[in-house]
Amino acid sequence: MTKLPFSSFSSVTLFVSTLTLLSFILSSPSLTHALGSGSTLAIISATSTVCGLVSSQPTQSITCYRRTPMEGIIAVQPNVSFSSISGGSTFFCGLRSGGYALLCWDTRNSPFDPQRVYINDTVFLQNLSVGDDQVCAVVNDTLSVYKTGTVRCWRGDGDMSNQSPSDGDKYKSISSGFGFSCGILMESNRIKCWGNVTIAREIEHGFGDMEMLSLEVGGLHACGVNSSGLLVCRGNGSLGQLNVPSNNVLEYSQLALGDSHSCAIRKNNGSVVCWGGDGEYNVNEIQGVFFESIVSGSNFTCGLVSLNFSIVCWGPGWPNGSELPLGEVLPGPCVQSSCSECGLYPLSETLCSGSGNICEPCEFNVSMPLPPAPPPTIVPKSSPSKELTTGLLVFAVVGSVGGFAGICTIIYCLWTGVCFGKKKVHNSVQPTITRDGSNGGMTSNNSGLISRSSTIRRQSSRAMRRQRSGTSSKHADRAEEFSLAELAAVTNNFSVENKIGAGSFGVVYRGKLRDGREVAIKRGETGQKMKKFQEKESAFDSELAFLSRLHHKHLVRLVGYCEDGDERLLVYDYMKNGALYDHLHDKNNIEKIMPKIMVNELGKILDPRVGPPEPNEAEAVELVGYTAMHCVNLEGKDRPTMTDIVANLERALSLCDGSHGSISSGTISIISD
Incomplete structure (x- = not known):
């Protein structure tokens, strides 16, 4: 047994705690499991328990709803913040915020007693994954880059030697199933599996040299999006769990796999599709419901509803598709980061209650294969007279078409006035x-509406292009130009006390100009990458171009703007009535x-x-x-x-x-x- 580095507990306490955890993992039933990777939502199938990270609270603690053997809400101790949770057969585990500690709970008892499996102040864990009888996580070592990306696993039988992959392998992400785990290698983006079951080798060989962007493991199968954006499944497909119903490029954004079924979220609208399970996973009861994330147990799946962050479950292992009484659950972990890489999740500050930010997941970068070059066309030799005749014919046709096109262009320019x-x-x-x-x-009436709508879009687009074409397009007719120093002065140097809101463009501050006018100043986010700066620049130009020309007594008035280096600010009338x-x-x-x-x-x-x-x-x-x-x-x-x-x-x-x-x-x- 490998000794775990507990900083404040004796080795005896560590030994007893670890043995207790391993004993309840070892004694868990082998027929029902929760599978896959860590999330803010976890399923423990044997006890029909669903857990989630509490939203809109200073502490992102865990709360659970257990349906059997005794139905009810269970507040999980300790009442501290966690970044991710993942469920096994009768237990689940959670990573403390920051990744320095790993705790697990047995859901057969009430209340759930915590067992600490890992703690370290310098070697952190991330990407938690729980299978039926193993717990794995990716190492993030702040002192050694050589260990970062390696994987540590704990098994129920106490044997760690054959359950963790080689220290020479480094992984981007991992996921666990029935007695095995798989991961995406950092260097090659290929799949590598480990464990003591034959299916692990079968799945690894099934993916072969394919480069993968994501991976999720089920009972005896695995699915993921490859570098071309297509969903690929390998492993045991006896009940149709490998038969993806449709497979367009980047059609799916997230996966959840169970014992014999697979589910995925459609990227375009957040709806869920399931397949396999011998047709028992009908999603008719959740038609019209859209999800932020989903997780699967052995025989049912749960999802986080986009509308109100509630939890809904479905499948043969769950009685109906009604909401669980868990309250709001976080759509992602609250982290101490500006989320500059891929942006902030909407309502991030409210959901984390000021204790961090939720980052938007980054989009996949797919490599689109080039179409094969057409075979060379073999042209039979012809006599000189035929070649001359053919050349004259081609010249006549091309010349006629070109001349006609030129005449049409001149007529169009004269008609629209563009040329002059x-x-x-x-x-x-x-x-x-x-x-x-x-x-x-x-x-x-409907046809008229469609015509009006398309006309508005066309004319709005033309008007915008006209505004952007001139050298003074940004300097609107009535908008005043302010200096950055002037706006900083009226907002107390953009202090928190003057902050009144935030959005995708940036933060809004209240200020009072020298002439006494109260204004709301919207400041674009600073310190972003070039792509984000270009998006901010585009949003700034669009809003300035339209609002400076749009005047109505029922619309807030644009007072002015500021452009100073990378800074982009818009100044509006302050709405004292809200x-x-x-x-x-x-x-x-x-x-x-x-x-x-x-x-x-x-x-x-x-x-x-x-x-x-x-x-x-x-x-x-x-x-x-x-x-x-x-x-x-x-x-x-x-x-x-x-x-x-x-x-x-x-x-x-x-x-x-x-x-x-x-x-x-x-x-x-x-x-x-």
Whole structure:
């Protein structure tokens, strides 16, 4: 038995604690398991237990829901922060934040008693992975680069000699299954497996020399995305767990594998697809639900719902697809990092309660193979007269086509005024749309909406290109230009006390200009890589170009901007009554407002501080309210399409502005009840 480096406990305590952990791993049943790699969510199949890292708390502790033998919520001790957890057959393990300690718990007892397996202040662990009877993690040694990337494993029978891979191998990531583990090698991106079962060698040989971007291990099979972006599965496929239903490039973002089934999250919309398991893993009960992450046990899978960070489970080993009473679970670990490489996760500061950041996962870089070169075409020799005739024919055809194309180009330039610079540039990108007949029915209305939508996109794109083409495109008509020193002075050098919000572009500060105007100053993130700087520059230019030309009494006004080196700042009027978000959220607005909308009593719920609306404004507000009421229908089929929503908002705006002629006067575009 290898002695683990405990810094504050005696060797006797270490020996007893380790033996206790190994004994309960060894005695675990062999038919039910939770599999794969560490996450903020873990499944312990034998006791039907699901655990997660608590969200929106200063301490990212563990809480569990156990269905058998006694149902209930169990708060896991110690109440400290963890970065990842992973489940086995009857136990699960967790890595402390920072990776300096590894603890495990037996879920057959209540409460769960912690057993410390590893602790070290200089040799940290990461990428935790728990299989049926082994616990593995990747080493991150702060004192030796030679050990960083190696793997340490602990087995239930106390034999560590054959269960950890060679110290000469270094891994990017690892995942564990039934008695074996596999990982992606750092240098070659190839798969290497270890353990005492034949399936490990079969899986390793199945992947061969293929370079992999990700890997997840199930019971007796493994799946991963290769360097071309395709999902590849190897191993035992007796129940269809290797038969991926569709396989486009980078179609899937995350995998979860069980005993005989596989599941994946579709990258484009967050929906889940499962295959294998002899057809028992039907995802109909979670149709329309989108997920941030998923994990699998032996015979069921659980996912973290994107909408509210709740947990939903499905499969033959779980009774239904209802939410678990676990509360909100973190979508990723809270780390002490600026996340400059791939960006911050939305709401990161709130989810971590100020104790760190959640980083967005980095996108895969796939290598697209070049198409094979076409075979050389062998042209038979022809007589000189035929070659001359053919050459003249080709010259005539090409010349005719070229001449016709040139004439068309000249006509087009003269018509649009591009060639002579006489095309008029308007300040508005709102298209002029002919009034449709009111009796056209739903079909004509929908086609009109599609036409309007595409017209808006085309004209907006042209307007943006026109603004960017000139030498003074960034310097808008009414926007003031401020110096960085001036804005730093009015925000107390961008102090935390002046911070009022944050977003994907950067942080927003409150300030007061020398002339007494209160402003909100949005400062782009600094210290980013070139790619992030280009994204920030693009967002800055787009917002400045549009907002400087967009003026409306209901929209916050852009006051000015600042460009100084890599610094990009935008200055807005300060909204002393709060943002629209403050008035829409944290209240039971739907339950309060919908009955009033249904009985045409919108006037009773309007903000009295604004004053009574004009007749045309009242009609516009009623249209917006009616649209919003349908947008919150529970069933997706009962909600209006985005085309209908845009059409109704266009019509509402036209009612406020009194320009009825530019918008169709057909019926309201809402799906019928």
